[in-house]
Amino acid sequence: MSVIAAACTKSQFMHEVNAQDVSSLDSPLDLYTLSWADEFADSLLDTTQWKYRVGISQSSFQRSENVSLEDGKLKINLKRESYEGRELTGGGVITKTPWRYGYYEVRVKMDGGQGWHEAFWTAGLCGFDDPNPTYDETTGQLEMDCFEHYAAYDEHTFTYGAIEWQPLQGGLNRDYATVTENLAESYNTFGFEYTPDYLNYYYNGTLLKTVDMRVAPKHDFYLWLSCIATAPDATDSGAVFFDYLRCYEITPANYALRKVPFIEYLDSLRGPQQSNGVDLWIEAEDFAIINNWTKERDVDQAAVLRGFTQYDAGRDSVALKARTVITVDSTASYTLWVRARDFSTAPGIRKFKVLINGQEAEGEFGTHGSNGYAWQNGGTFLLAAGTNLVELFDSSQYFARCDRLLLTTDTAFVPSGIGAISNVVHSMP
DSSP, X not given: OOEEEOSOOHHHHHHHHTOSOGGGGSOGGGTOEEXXXXXOOSSSOOTTTEEEOOEEETTEEEOGGGEEEETTEEEEEEEEEEETTEEEEEEEEEESSOBOSEEXXXXXXXXXXXTEEEEEEEESSSSTTOSSOSOOTTTOEEEEEEXXXXXXXXXXXXXEEEEEEESSOEEEEEEEEEESSOTTTSOEEEEEEEOSSEEEEEETTEEEEEEEOTTSOOOOBEEEEEEEEOSTTOOSEEEEEEEEEEEEEOOHXXXXXXXXXXXXXXXXXXXXXXXXXXXXXXXXGGOSBOTTOEEEEOGGGOEEEEOOSSOOTTOOTTTTXXXXXXXXXXXXXXXXXXXXXXXXXXTTOSOBEEEETTEEOSSOBSOSOSSEEEEEEEEEEEEOSEEEXXXXXXXXXXXXXXXXEEEESOTTOOOOSSOOOOOOOOBOO
């Protein structure tokens, strides 16, 4: 196995955390024990453990008749046939038992045909007709995609990611890998390790990425093995073969040992968290008044404010402003830093302004030209002891995104990484 392109290889990860226990970065099976598995060795699917995925999804209708057990494999047939208003049919199965923390692994040979979307993923629903999901508005809604083979992908590429649907909508991560193996000709293992602190993705035992789950909603989920058609010109026939699904659990004592290097790595992403002066770390999503800005979850697990998505010259300037008041202990000169998102494609057009007590900062933000979030210097402001007004102005009205701000009395300090946890109290302007 060789991962040609992935978000983070195991060797990179080991270097970043300087881990003393190298084994803790390998496949987690040494510290986990098997709690349940289906090796699909019987002649019929165990319907006490599984529910069929049935119904319309995009270009296909999912039928239970397309699922069978053959030669120790779960087979999902993919067909071009007219059924219930669709010209294509796929299928899938869903566990009837909800799961939570643990390690979950499948071994699968994909179809790889044009237009078909294979996946091993989770949802808080045991089918889209489930009247009793495992989440509610207070716990949020989380989807984890251990792998997805998109309809337009070749036989060497897959994606993996986690989506927060509630209370903030957006991706905790979405990453892509290209491998040497032909995924439609050989069986390969895909696994994910879900914990209260982190989410690890694995391909053939190699760690692909670690995602911070301390910021994500927590609830039980069901495991889905499925294939649907996402394009009307999908190939006329095919099949996906799952060799097994295995579910593992870990003891509290073993987890206490295992989590250490991963938490150290995640915390290292914050960068320096204290200057030689007074630091005011401000989360954009905590602003007291956001008007028409929208709270969402974006890349790097960032909870951010997003501006309008289409420019309208006639918009009221009030709608374009997010506003908040923070309290400063003593009068001093502060340097402003703003962490904003830009893109390598058409850079510098998704921008916004920052105002401190009505005074505009130098330049606009979201104009750094790099793909993702980065810190930009906004100049120096004299803040008086007491309350001070901070505003974000959506100057582009085109997908501007602000993650957080820093006001620091240390003029030599340059933030990097995600930044420290908020240490200010917000009040209404």
